[in-house]
Amino acid sequence: MYPVKKNDQVIADIVDLTHEGLGVAKIEGYPIFVENALPTEKVNIHILKTGKKFGFGKVISYLEKSAVRNEDLKQELIRTGIAPLQHMTYEAQLTFKREQVVNVLEKIAKMTDVEVAPTLGMAEPYRYRNKAQIPVRRVDGELSTGFYRKNSHDLVPIEDFYIQHKEIDDAIIAVRDILRRFKVKPYNEEDHTGLIRHIIVRRGFYTEEMMIVLVTRVAKIFQVEKIVEAIAAELPHVVSIMQNINGEKTNVILGKETRNLFGKEFITDQLLGNQYQISAGSFFQVNTEQAEKLYQTAIDFADLKSSDIVIDAYCGIGTIGLSLANKVKHVYGMEIVPQAVKDARTNQQINYIENATFEVGAAEKLLPKWQAEGVSADVLIVDPPRKGLAESFIETSAEMSPDKIVYVSCNPASFARDVKRYEEHGYRLAKVQPVDMFPQTNHVETIVLLQRADT
Numbered sequence: 001m002y003p004v005k006k007n008d009q010v011i012a013d014i015v016d017l018t019h020e021g022l023g024v025a026k027i028e029g030y031p032i033f034v035e036n037a038l039p040t041e042k043v044n045i046h047i048l049k050t051g052k053k054f055g056f057g058k059v060i061s062y063l064e065k066s067a068v069r070n071e072d073l074k075q076e077l078i079r080t081g082i083a084p085l086q087h088m089t090y091e092a093q094l095t096f097k098r099e100q101v102v103n104v105l106e107k108i109a110k111m112t113d114v115e116v117a118p119t120l121g122m123a124e125p126y127r128y129r130n131k132a133q134i135p136v137r138r139v140d141g142e143l144s145t146g147f148y149r150k151n152s153h154d155l156v157p158i159e160d161f162y163i164q165h166k167e168i169d170d171a172i173i174a175v176r177d178i179l180r181r182f183k184v185k186p187y188n189e190e191d192h193t194g195l196i197r198h199i200i201v202r203r204g205f206y207t208e209e210m211m212i213v214l215v216t217r218v219a220k221i222f223q224v225e226k227i228v229e230a231i232a233a234e235l236p237h238v239v240s241i242m243q244n245i246n247g248e249k250t251n252v253i254l255g256k257e258t259r260n261l262f263g264k265e266f267i268t269d270q271l272l273g274n275q276y277q278i279s280a281g282s283f284f285q286v287n288t289e290q291a292e293k294l295y296q297t298a299i300d301f302a303d304l305k306s307s308d309i310v311i312d313a314y315c316g317i318g319t320i321g322l323s324l325a326n327k328v329k330h331v332y333g334m335e336i337v338p339q340a341v342k343d344a345r346t347n348q349q350i351n352y353i354e355n356a357t358f359e360v361g362a363a364e365k366l367l368p369k370w371q372a373e374g375v376s377a378d379v380l381i382v383d384p385p386r387k388g389l390a391e392s393f394i395e396t397s398a399e400m401s402p403d404k405i406v407y408v409s410c411n412p413a414s415f416a417r418d419v420k421r422y423e424e425h426g427y428r429l430a431k432v433q434p435v436d437m438f439p440q441t442n443h444v445e446t447i448v449l450l451q452r453a454d455t
């Protein structure tokens with residue numbers, strides 16, 4: 001049996017923080033995970049749930065509070081998971097993220113003497129997102145916009161999302177009010193009826209251009225011209241209004257068909273001086289200011305020469321490779337999503353970059369193919385998804401023997417595993433820089449430089 005059961009109340013010390021930002025209390029060694037609780041705090045906990053190895057609890061009251069607690073807290077942002085670290089000061093968030101990198105390097109890569117730089121943060125760590133995807137549902141009889149309560153599909157109406165640009169918040173409210181005025185029906189997930197599922201807003205950080213995407217269950221929007229006219233009139237920065245049709249019963253936001261309702265089919269923005277065309281479905285880093293710091297760090301780590309050949313693996317729409325193309329001889333980009341490669345080629349063209357080549361394919365298959373074709377690299381940049389690199393990719397890339405590998409990672413655990421593998425293939429970890437791409441959330445981005453041990 002467990003030392004506590006559901007609905008018990010216990011007073012406990014918070015002794016740790018999970019990587020998701022939940023406080024950990026230990027009751028006779030049995031862990032209870034507690035939202036909005038920080039190490040060094042003493043709290044009165046209501047036990048919500050117990051399981052085999054751990055349970056969950058909720059704070060009823062704080063008996064002692066942490067010195068790094070942020071008291072200016074919006075409960076709905078924690079409840080919805082929009083800003084799960086909002087209860088910590090920003091300084092503490094940056095320290096927490098750096099410690100996670102130190103911990104995985106110790107535990108997973110068994111590297112104890114690595115110098116990890118302080119996390120590169122933002123001067124203003126809120127209102128940074130350039131994109132919002134907001135569900136639309138009926139709440140208290142009204143079409144409402146907000147976010148789901150954690151682990152549920154109950155919409156909590158929210159007007160101030162805190163981490164996205166204020167103009168995006170204002171645009172969502174304006175579109176919501178127009179949809180209410182035209183009596184548009186919100187989507188109902190239970191019986192798969194109603195029309196509007198999501199409102200997506202994208203905004204150029206530099207250009208301020210805005211795109212509104214109305215995601216609908218069916219194609220027909222009654223009075224669509226008038227709705228579009230009202231949005232364009234009320235939001236002068238809107239240069240594009242799109243409709244995406246998603247008739248599936250699914251949690252995936254976008255459906256297959258996208259139509260233009262007004263203006264252009266894309267917005268334009270910049271990253272490190274290059275222009276990018278961003279369409280409704282394109283991947284684009286959501287924190288432009290920090291993306292520039294991330295890419296600049298990658299460029300600095302690579303210490304490029306004009307004779308260098310660079311491979312940008314997992315290149316998305318080509319942003320890292322295109323940002324450094326003017327410093328090197330040639331950039332080869334590889335990416336599995338065909339549309340992203342199409343975007344990368346468009347981006348290459350509109351920036352008049354000639355020394356870059358992009359190819360569609362899985363990195364673990366394309367790299368051996370390129371190797372067989374005689375492509376070699378002085379610098380390899382990898383920016384894989386959360387699962388990290390395939391072992392075969394690591395082997396082939398080590399055989400190609402680039403002098404430097406710059407690894408951009410969104411998951412400390414997989415990057416620590418991969419760094420260890422590269423060490424076994426004759427690379428040493430030279431620099432580690434965490435970058436805070438998502439302030440107020442538990443996401444940790446890290447950039448590392450691996451150098452061939454014999455260089």
Ligand SMILES: C[S@@+](CC[C@H](N)C(=O)[O-])C[C@H]1O[C@@H](n2cnc3c(N)ncnc32)[C@H](O)[C@@H]1O
Nearest residue numbers: 314315316319335336337361362363383384385
């Ligand atoms: C973290 S994103 C990086 C995107 C880009 N470097 C950037 O900064 O915008 C990872 C990218 O890897 C792509 N990807 C996922 N699995 C892949 C694979 N096996 N081979 C090549 N690309 C892959 C994804 O489509 C995605 O664009």
